[in-house]
Amino acid sequence: MSEVKALNQDGFFLRAERITKVYSDGTVALKEASLEIHPHEIIGLLGENGAGKTTLTKIVSGLLPPTRGRVISPKGAVRFASPREALGFGIGMVHQHFALVGPFTAAENVALSYERPFSRLRLTKIIEKLEALMEESGLQVPLDVPVEKLAVGEQQRVEVLKVLSRDVDLLILDEPTSVLTPLEVDELFNLLRRLRDADKSIILITHKLKEVQDVTDRIVVLRQGEMVGDVRTTEATTERLAQLMVGQAIEQEAVELSDKELPVRKTRKAVDRSGKSILHVENLVARGNTGKIAVDDVSFDVYAGEIFGIAGVEGNGQTELVESLTGLRVPKSGTATINGINILGIDPRQIYRLGVAHIPEDRWELGLVLPFTLAENAILGVHRWKEFRGAFSVLKWGKINQHARELMDRFEIRAAGPSAPAKSLSGGNQQKLIVGRELAKDPAIIVAAQPTRGLDIGSAYYIRQTLLDMRGKGRAILLVSADLDEVLAYADRVAIMYEGKFMEVCSPDELDRERVGMLMGGVTAAKETA
Amino acid sequence: MSTKEAPQQSRLLRGVHRTLTGLHPVLESLIAALVGLLVGAILMSIWGFHPWKAYFALIQGAYGGSYEWASSLSRATPLILTALTFSICLRAGMFNIGAEGQMYMGAIAAVCITYFTLPPGLHHIVGLIFAAVVGAAWSLIPAALKLMRGVSEVISTIMFNWIARWLALYLAIYVIVDPLRPEKTLSIPLTARFPILVPRTDLSYGIFVSIGFALVIYFLLWHTATGYELRAAGLNPSAARYGGIRTKRTMFLSFILGGIAAGLAGATIVMGLPPTYAVYGGGGLPQLLNMGFDGMAVAMVGRNHPIGIIVAAVFFGGLNAGGRVMQFYGSNPVPLEMVRVVMGAIVLAMSIPELIRLFPMAKKGGQKLIQSLRRATRGTIEEESA
Numbered sequence: 001m002s003e004v005k006a007l008n009q010d011g012f013f014l015r016a017e018r019i020t021k022v023y024s025d026g027t028v029a030l031k032e033a034s035l036e037i038h039p040h041e042i043i044g045l046l047g048e049n050g051a052g053k054t055t056l057t058k059i060v061s062g063l064l065p066p067t068r069g070r071v072i073s074p075k076g077a078v079r080f081a082s083p084r085e086a087l088g089f090g091i092g093m094v095h096q097h098f099a100l101v102g103p104f105t106a107a108e109n110v111a112l113s114y115e116r117p118f119s120r121l122r123l124t125k126i127i128e129k130l131e132a133l134m135e136e137s138g139l140q141v142p143l144d145v146p147v148e149k150l151a152v153g154e155q156q157r158v159e160v161l162k163v164l165s166r167d168v169d170l171l172i173l174d175e176p177t178s179v180l181t182p183l184e185v186d187e188l189f190n191l192l193r194r195l196r197d198a199d200k201s202i203i204l205i206t207h208k209l210k211e212v213q214d215v216t217d218r219i220v221v222l223r224q225g226e227m228v229g230d231v232r233t234t235e236a237t238t239e240r241l242a243q244l245m246v247g248q249a250i251e252q253e254a255v256e257l258s259d260k261e262l263p264v265r266k267t268r269k270a271v272d273r274s275g276k277s278i279l280h281v282e283n284l285v286a287r288g289n290t291g292k293i294a295v296d297d298v299s300f301d302v303y304a305g306e307i308f309g310i311a312g313v314e315g316n317g318q319t320e321l322v323e324s325l326t327g328l329r330v331p332k333s334g335t336a337t338i339n340g341i342n343i344l345g346i347d348p349r350q351i352y353r354l355g356v357a358h359i360p361e362d363r364w365e366l367g368l369v370l371p372f373t374l375a376e377n378a379i380l381g382v383h384r385w386k387e388f389r390g391a392f393s394v395l396k397w398g399k400i401n402q403h404a405r406e407l408m409d410r411f412e413i414r415a416a417g418p419s420a421p422a423k424s425l426s427g428g429n430q431q432k433l434i435v436g437r438e439l440a441k442d443p444a445i446i447v448a449a450q451p452t453r454g455l456d457i458g459s460a461y462y463i464r465q466t467l468l469d470m471r472g473k474g475r476a477i478l479l480v481s482a483d484l485d486e487v488l489a490y491a492d493r494v495a496i497m498y499e500g501k502f503m504e505v506c507s508p509d510e511l512d513r514e515r516v517g518m519l520m521g522g523v524t525a526a527k528e529t530a
Numbered sequence: 531m532s533t534k535e536a537p538q539q540s541r542l543l544r545g546v547h548r549t550l551t552g553l554h555p556v557l558e559s560l561i562a563a564l565v566g567l568l569v570g571a572i573l574m575s576i577w578g579f580h581p582w583k584a585y586f587a588l589i590q591g592a593y594g595g596s597y598e599w600a601s602s603l604s605r606a607t608p609l610i611l612t613a614l615t616f617s618i619c620l621r622a623g624m625f626n627i628g629a630e631g632q633m634y635m636g637a638i639a640a641v642c643i644t645y646f647t648l649p650p651g652l653h654h655i656v657g658l659i660f661a662a663v664v665g666a667a668w669s670l671i672p673a674a675l676k677l678m679r680g681v682s683e684v685i686s687t688i689m690f691n692w693i694a695r696w697l698a699l700y701l702a703i704y705v706i707v708d709p710l711r712p713e714k715t716l717s718i719p720l721t722a723r724f725p726i727l728v729p730r731t732d733l734s735y736g737i738f739v740s741i742g743f744a745l746v747i748y749f750l751l752w753h754t755a756t757g758y759e760l761r762a763a764g765l766n767p768s769a770a771r772y773g774g775i776r777t778k779r780t781m782f783l784s785f786i787l788g789g790i791a792a793g794l795a796g797a798t799i800v801m802g803l804p805p806t807y808a809v810y811g812g813g814g815l816p817q818l819l820n821m822g823f824d825g826m827a828v829a830m831v832g833r834n835h836p837i838g839i840i841v842a843a844v845f846f847g848g849l850n851a852g853g854r855v856m857q858f859y860g861s862n863p864v865p866l867e868m869v870r871v872v873m874g875a876i877v878l879a880m881s882i883p884e885l886i887r888l889f890p891m892a893k894k895g896g897q898k899l900i901q902s903l904r905r906a907t908r909g910t911i912e913e914e915s916a
Contacts, residue, residue, distance in 0.1 A: 328771060349774025358772070366772040369765045380762065380773040383755050393754040 011074065013037050013170060013201050014060060014091075019069035021055050021225075029055040030225045032069070037170060042192055042202040044212030044233070046245055047222035053205045054096070056222065057172045060203075061093045062086040087113060092163030093172040096205075096454060098155050102148030106130070106141050106158045110165055129165055137164065137191050139184075149289045151315025160188075171195065172203045175454065177211055182484060183520070184313065189215040209241050221245055245457075277301040278445045278476035279325070284334035284344075286317075286324045294320035295331070296500030302445060307467065307477040309491025309508070311484055312520050317500035318480045319361060322449045325478075326358040327351045328366075338445060352381055355444030359435055359451050361480075367434040368422045375404035375418035378437050403440070411436035412462065428459030435463050445476040452486060464490060484516060496520055555833045559880070562831065563845065566876030573871055574864060584856050584864040591855025592848030598855075600731035606847030607733075607802065608633070610740040610840055611795035612825025614747055615669075615788035617834035619683075621751060622784030623764035628672060628687030629792045630822025631694030632665040636796025637809055637818055638698050639664035641706050644716045653722040658739065658797050665793020666786045668694060673785035677778050683785075691822070695815070702811030713812030724802035734802030739794060741840060747787070748836040760784055795821060827877045849873060 014037045021030040030052045037043065037060070045053045058064040060071060062080025070077050073089075080086040083093070100109050107127045114122065127143055134140055139157045147155055156176065163171060171192075177185045192202050192215055206212055212219050212233070219236055221229035221244040229244040279302040288294030294317040302308040310318055323329035325336055327348035336344050338354045348358075360366035368377050379388050379400055388400050404418035411432045415425050422430060431451070438446065448467060452460035467477055467490065481487045487494055488508040496503040496519040503519040504511075511519075571581035592602050612629040619626035640661040648656055672686035706715045724734035751757035763770040763780040770777050799817055800809055810816055828846050832839035853869030 326772075327774075347774060347776070348772060352774060360772055365766070365768050367769065369762050369769045371765050372762065376758065376762075379758075380769065383758050383773070389755045393756050395753055395755055395758060397753070 011039070013039050014071060014073050014078070016056070016060050016066075016071050017069050019056065019059055019066045019071075021052075021059060021064065022067045028225055030059075030066075033222070033225070033227045034069075035060065035220060035227075037201045037203070039169070039199045039201055040196055041217045042196050042204060042215055044216035044219040045203055045205045045222065046209070046212055046219055046241060051222040051245075052225040053222055054174055055225075057093060057174065057203055057205060061091045061170075061172055062089075063093070084113060087163075087166050087168065090167075090169035091172070092166055092168035092170070094156070094159045094163055094174060094176060096174040098159050100147045100155055100158060103146050105144050106147055106150075106161070107143045109147055109158060110162045113162055113166065126165070130161055133161055133164055137161070137187075139187070139191075151319065154315050168200070170201045170203070172205070174205045176204070177206065177208065182516070185211070209238050209245075212241070213238065276304045278304050279336070279338055279478065280340075281325070281336045282334060284321070284324060284331055284336060286320045286329060286331035286334075288317070288320050293332075294500050295324065297334075298500070298502055300495060300502065300505065302476045302478050304444075304476050305471060305474045306492040307471050307479050307490055309487035309494040310478070310480045310497050311487040311491075311494055311516065312482075312497035314482050316497045318449070318497055320500075321497075322358075322361065322447055322478075322480055326356065326360075326447055348381070349384070352441065355441075357438035357441050357443035357446045359438050359446065359448040361449035361453075363427075363431055363434055368430060370421070370423040372422055373419045374408070374413070374415050374422055374425070374433060375401050377422045377433060378404040378407055378418075380437065382437070382441060407433065407436040407440060411439075411466070428455045431455055431463065432459060435466060439466065439470060443475065445478065446470060447478045447480075449480045450482060451479070452481070452483065484520075488516070556838075559831045559833060559838070559842065562876050562879035565879035566872050566874075569875035569879075570868060570872035574868060579864050579868075580862045583862045584859065584868070587856045587859035587862070587864075588849070588852035588869070590852070592852030596728060597731055598851065600728040600733035601851035602844060602848040603737055604731065604733040604802075604847070605850045606840075606843035607737045607740045607798050608795040608821045609825050609828045609843040609846055610744055611791045611798065612822045613828035613832060613839045613843060614744060614791040614825075614836065615795075615822070616826045616829040617832070617836070617839060618747060618751075618760075618791065619784045619788045620829070620834050621764045622760045622780050623767060624676075624781055624784055625684045626669065626672075626687055626785065626788050627684055627826070628669055628690050628822075629788070629795070629825050630820070631687070631691035632668045632789050632792030633796040633799075633822045634691075634694040634698040634815065634818055635668040636661035636665040636793030637800045638701050638706070638715075638796070639793065640797040640800045641702075641715045641718065641809055643722055644706075644719050647719065648721060650721040653719070654724070654801070657718070657722045657801055658794060661793040661797035662790040663793070665791070665796065666789035669785045669789030669792070670782075673782055677781060698809075698815060698818075699811060702809050702815065707811065708808065714806060714808040714810045716808060718801050718807040722801060723807050724798070726804065732802075732804050734798075734804075736798035736802035739798050740843075743791060743794060744836040744840055747791075750787075751836070756783070792822065795825070824873070827873055830877060830880050846873065 016033065016035045019030050019033045020028075022028050033052065033056055035043075035056065045057065047053045055064065059066050061083070062071070062078065062085065063083060065079070072078065078089065080089065080091075083099075086092075101112065104112070107123060107130060110130060111123055111126050114126075130143060137160075139161055141150065141154050141157045141161065147158055150158070160173070160176065176188065189211075192204070196202060196217075204212065204216060213236065216233045219229070219231050219233055219241065220227065221231075221241065223245060229241075231240075281301070282299045284295055284298045285293060286295040296317070298317075298321065300308065310321070312318060320329060324331040325343065327343070327346060327350070330345045334344070335342065338351075338356060341354055343351050343354065343356070352358075364370060369380065372380075375397075383389065383395070388396055388403070390396055401418045407413060408415060408418070413425070413429050413432045413436065415429060422433065425433065435451065446467065451463050451467070455463070464486070467479065471477055479487060479491055488511070491508055493505060494508045494511070495505045496516060498520060567585065571585065574581040574584055591598055593599055612633055615629035615632065616626060640657050643653065643657040643660055647653075668690065669687075672681070672683050672690055675681035675686050676683045702715045703712070708714050708716050724736045727733045727735055727737065751761060759770065759775040760780045760783060762773060763775055763777040764784075767777050770780070796818065799821065800807065803817060809818065824846060828839055828842045831845070832842035849869050849872060853866050856864045856869070857866045
């Protein structure tokens with residue numbers, strides 16, 4: 001093996017040379033970044049959101065042309081007109097925002113990446129190939145259901161399978177682990193290692209320090225478009241990487257976060273559960289989009305002044321549970337009350353009146369009207385409240401703009417102003433806008449679904465702190481997150497959800513990660529001993 | 531976060547970028563109009579006409595004086611309203627192709643006010659209300675089909691156009707027909723006719739109904755919670771639902787408002803059209819024909835914004851008014867149909883930005899241009915700072 005490696009040091013697969021990318025709106029995403037990719041290695045591309053990781057990989061995989069610089073292979077400079085062409089060359093990318101056709105099944109989506117995708121014969125062949133691949137890789141997805149009906153985690157697995165089915169030489173994964181269980185992450189990493197040993201190259205984009213250290217051979221750190229580090233994984237320390245990634249300013253926080261020694265654990269307290277139950281759920285049953293029972297007889301209470309966490313792999317009923325509690329889905333049976341008032345099957349508007357704030361899972365699809373301005377988005381859901389609406393339903397734009405400015409100040413939303421379109425904001429600022437809008441309702445309970453997904457450390461930290469503040473003020477918080485570390489660190493009590501049921505409800509202190517991983521995978525203690 | 535370069539530079543670049551790839555809406559409409567006129571010019575020269583002379587005649591005939599302006603505005607009056615029908619529904623996320631039929635029904639309803647007598651003023655208002663209610667009612671059937679049975683509103687409104695057309699024709703010929711002149715319906719009584727605004731033209735006070743309604747719609751959409759809900763539901767129905775907006779209600783409301791606009795369009799035509807103030811059944815409703823469909827073109831060029839629609843309607847009205855002059859212009863008589871060719875070309879040209887997105891070649895050219903411009907601007911800024 002060492003021989004192979006030595007050989008590969010000379011021959012590279014692809015090299016990006018002094019790449020600069022300026023987007024047409026003047027944003028400089030990359031400055032003179034160079035990256036050499038060899039066969040037989042896993043490169044970790046580390047950096048915060050907006051550091052240029054995705055841009056760099058898009059250029060490498062031919063999706064974007066660089067402004068300056070070039071990409072060369074041993075055969076000369078390369079340029080691809082389409083992802084399909086890049087796939088033909090052996091470069092496959094799994095994007096953070098999936099490129100799937102909703103009404104198509106997984107198999108049909110995979111077929112789309114081939115030439116002439118729609119011959120019958122090909123589809124049957126692809127299904128056979130996918131089944132073999134699923135067996136081999138351990139990534140299981142239903143192949144005959146439209147992907148829009150799959151949970152986000154499952155959709156991602158389809159994306160990974162899509163690329164793997166093309167026998168690529170370079171596999172690029174953009175934040176692949178954010179929706180997977182620890183077990184699945186391990187499986188994915190084992191798969192990546194196997195691929196590496198088969199002389200493939202892999203680029204893993206992430207901002208999770210632990211992951212890069214786990215699986216990569218080499219770590220490249222980007223900060224604000226500049227390449228600030230290129231180190232062998234064996235020589236890198238967590239502290240050093242965190243420092244490279246976020247710069248000096250919030251280094252300490254980053255290290256704390258990366259070590260998962262989150263400060264919250266120390267402040268966690270036993271909540272007085274004889275006291276006030278804000279949200280009371282009993283025997284809730286709800287169907288998913290496919291008609292399958294997605295939430296299966298769930299009962300729990302969320303008390304004032306606590307964070308109740310729901311962990312679990314996505315697609316195990318969390319989405320349907322949240323939708324049922326926020327008026328977006330009519331459940332099959334059961335009861336749910338807020339301060340004793342029924343909330344099942346009534347309008348979101350009436351639910352908000354009862355003091356519910358909802359930070360939705362999908363911030364682009366649900367949380368924001370992207371073409372609307374920041375100010376317009378700042379009143380979504382509260383636009384009929386007296387502060388913003390006068391006689392004859394006339395909107396008080398003065399007050400709305402003032403409210404938007406207050407949100408910008410209070411929640412550190414960086415934007416040109418209240419009239420900036422929401423789609424012009426970065427992901428972190430969009431999420432801060434949603435969080436700010438929801439918390440400004442002065443809610444009794446906050447339902448936060450994946451509140452920090454895909455955000456950079458700074459924004460995520462800020463949003464978590466804000467939730468803690470709300471807990472301190474005696475608000476009840478229902479935190480649903482696929483980020484296990486987040487739930488374990490911040491929740492006062494945690495429920496592990498698996499196939500629509502709560503596997504266990506307890507304090508996170510009583511759980512170690514292995515046990516959580518097993519529960520998320522549906523393995524109960526009883527089965528374990530049996 | 532990604533870093534930004536000097537603000538003035540990025541602002542300039544963003545301007546350039548917008549111009550080339552995602553053109554500013556107003557500019558896009560202007561360019562489309564010019565492209566349409568250019569296509570018309572090419573066709574005219576192919577058929578041996580003199581395009582510049584013809585356009586000179588057209589512009590003379592459209593905006594050459596107060597009479598011409600009045601003619602153009604008069605033709606713009608119903609177009610503003612039918613364009614609003616399309617735009618309101620589009621803003622709510624619905625494709626209402628039914629302005630034509632709703633306008634027919636409005637016109638017929640307006641004629642029906644001849645059956646009773648009221649003092650002037652009140653009679654006008656009753657006529658308008660009549661037309662608005664009937665127009666709205668006609669649009670409610672496709673809306674209800676959509677909301678209750680999921681019937682595509684595109685298909686149902688088109689079919690309802692045909693039903694409305696033949697129903698209106700039947701009523702005009704057999705029911706509300708003028709017994710003395712069977713080619714037309716009864717005339718609107720004097721107490722309900724809109725006074726003529728400019729003497730010896732056909733521009734009536736109906737224009738104020740159009741412009742007034744456009745302003746009302748503007749206010750409704752951008753300054754009321756109801757309009758906010760309507761726009762939110764149109765742009766992102768899921769987020770609207772999350773925001774507690776009842777999207778079915780906003781859809782319904784958009785159809786009602788659209789129907790009202792189309793009904794009013796029918797009323798302004800009948801109540802403000804000298805000399806007879808009546809609908810002609812003979813010749814198949816010639817005064818009403820295509821006003822609803824032209825409204826959709828106006829809505830496109832006006833970017834579905836009430837103010838833009840007023841401007842676009844005056845332009846289309848001008849094409850119609852000027853076209854008549856063009857066909858009688860001395861040695862160079864261009865047929866009236868050429869005006870419709872120009873209109874068609876404009877509508878096609880409106881989709882050019884979409885074409886640019888479809889054809890990467892054009893996009894690449896544009897990007898190269900941006901890059902060279904960027905280099906140029908960077909140069910100048912460095913010079914300035916030096």
